[in-house]
Amino acid sequence: MAILEVEDLKVYFPVKAGIFNRTVDFIKAVDGVSFTIEEGKTYGLVGESGSGKTTTGRGIIGLETITSGRVVFNGADVTSRKSKSKDMRKDMQMIFQDPYSSLNPRKRVIDIIAEPLRNYERLSKIEEKKRVQELLELVGLSPESIMKYPHEFSGGQRQRIGIARAIALKPKLIIADEPVSALDVSVQAQVLNFMQDIQKELGLTYLFISHDLGIVKHMCDEIAIMYKGRYVEQGTKYDIFQNPQHIYTKRLVAAIPDIDPRNREKQFKFRRQVQKEYESSYSNYFDNEGLAYGLQSISDTHLVALPERG
Numbered sequence: 001m002a003i004l005e006v007e008d009l010k011v012y013f014p015v016k017a018g019i020f021n022r023t024v025d026f027i028k029a030v031d032g033v034s035f036t037i038e039e040g041k042t043y044g045l046v047g048e049s050g051s052g053k054t055t056t057g058r059g060i061i062g063l064e065t066i067t068s069g070r071v072v073f074n075g076a077d078v079t080s081r082k083s084k085s086k087d088m089r090k091d092m093q094m095i096f097q098d099p100y101s102s103l104n105p106r107k108r109v110i111d112i113i114a115e116p117l118r119n120y121e122r123l124s125k126i127e128e129k130k131r132v133q134e135l136l137e138l139v140g141l142s143p144e145s146i147m148k149y150p151h152e153f154s155g156g157q158r159q160r161i162g163i164a165r166a167i168a169l170k171p172k173l174i175i176a177d178e179p180v181s182a183l184d185v186s187v188q189a190q191v192l193n194f195m196q197d198i199q200k201e202l203g204l205t206y207l208f209i210s211h212d213l214g215i216v217k218h219m220c221d222e223i224a225i226m227y228k229g230r231y232v233e234q235g236t237k238y239d240i241f242q243n244p245q246h247i248y249t250k251r252l253v254a255a256i257p258d259i260d261p262r263n264r265e266k267q268f269k270f271r272r273q274v275q276k277e278y279e280s281s282y283s284n285y286f287d288n289e290g291l292a293y294g295l296q297s298i299s300d301t302h303l304v305a306l307p308e309r310g
C-alpha cells in the first residue's frame with residue numbers, strides 16, 4: 001500500500017528586489033516532482049547541494065509552503081498546512097541533519113524527547129519518564145541519561161536522541177534529511193544500521209535524503225536522482241546502480257569509490273568513458289536552460305528524464 005503520494009510538487013521561493021521589494025523572479029527549488037512510497041520501504045532522494053532535496057522533504061511535512069501539486073498521506077490529502085490534521089502531524093516526523101544544532105542545548109534529554117509526547121498525549125510525570133526511558137533504551141542509550149544535556153553526548157548519541165524524539169509518537173513515516181552526514185564515518189554505519197533495525201521493529205517507512213550515493217545504496221529500495229529541482233532518473237536500486245541511463249546518474253555512480261584495489265583500473269576507465277560521454281552528449285540530456293527534461297518510462301520501475309521522441 002502507498003503511504004505517501006506526491007504529485008507534481010512545486011516549491012518556488014520569490015526573489016525580491018528594488019525599493020518596493022517586488023518579486024522579480026523565483027527560485028524553483030522543487031519544480032515538478034512526483035513519487036510514491038510504499039509502506040515499510042525506504043525511498044531515497046539523492047542530489048548535490050542545492051538540488052532541492054531538503055525543500056521537497058520540508059514541503060511534504062509542512063515546513064515550507066507548497067506552490068502547487070498534491071501530497072497524499074495515508075489516503076488523505078495533506079497538501080496545505082490547514083489540511084494537515086493532528087493525526088498526520090503525529091504520523092509524519094522528521095530527523096534533521098545536524099544533531100548538534102537540532103537539539104536545544106539548554107534542555108535536558110527528558111524534556112527534548114518528551115516534547116512531542118506533551119503536545120499530543122496526556123501522560124502523568126511518572127508515565128512520561130517511563131516512556132522516555134523506554135525510548136532511550138530502544139535507541140541504545142542508558143535510561144539514566146534522562147537528566148543529561150546534549151553536550152554530554154557524542155555526535156552519534158545525539159542523533160540517537162533525535163531519533164528517539166522522532167519515534168516517540170510511533171509515526172508511520174520518517175523524513176530523514178542527511179541523518180548521518182554530520183557524523184564521523186566510523187559512527188555513520190552504526191546509526192544507519194540502527195535505523196534499519198527500528199524500521200523493522202516499528203514498521204516505519206523512510207523518505208531518506210542524502211547526497212551520498214553509497215549510503216543510499218545501503219539503505220534504499222527505490223531511488224530518485226534530483227538536479228536543479230527536477231528528477232533526472234528514478235528507479236529501483238538495481239535500475240540506478242546496475243543500469244543507469246541518464247548521464248548525470250552515470251557520473252554519480254562512476255564517482256562512488258570502489259574499495260577493492262583490483263577494480264581500480266576498471267573504475268578509472270569507466271569514469272573516463274562517462275566523462276567523455278558527458279562532454280559529447282550534454283544536449284541530449286539537458287534543455288537550453290541546463291534543466292532536466294520530463295521523465296519517460298523505460299520499464300515498469302525505471303523513469304529517465306529524456307527529450308520526447310518523435
Ligand SMILES: Nc1ncnc2c1ncn2[C@@H]1O[C@H](COP(=O)(O)OP(=O)(O)OP(=O)(O)O)[C@@H](O)[C@H]1O
Nearest residue numbers: 013027029047048049050051052053054055056211
Ligand atoms: N527559504 C528559502 N528561501 C530562498 N531560497 C531557498 C530557501 N530554501 C532553499 N532555497 C534554495 O532552494 C534551492 C534548493 O535548496 P535545498 O536546500 O532544498 O537543496 P538540497 O538539495 O537539500 O541541498 P543541501 O544538501 O545543501 O541542503 C537552493 O537553491 C536554495 O538556495
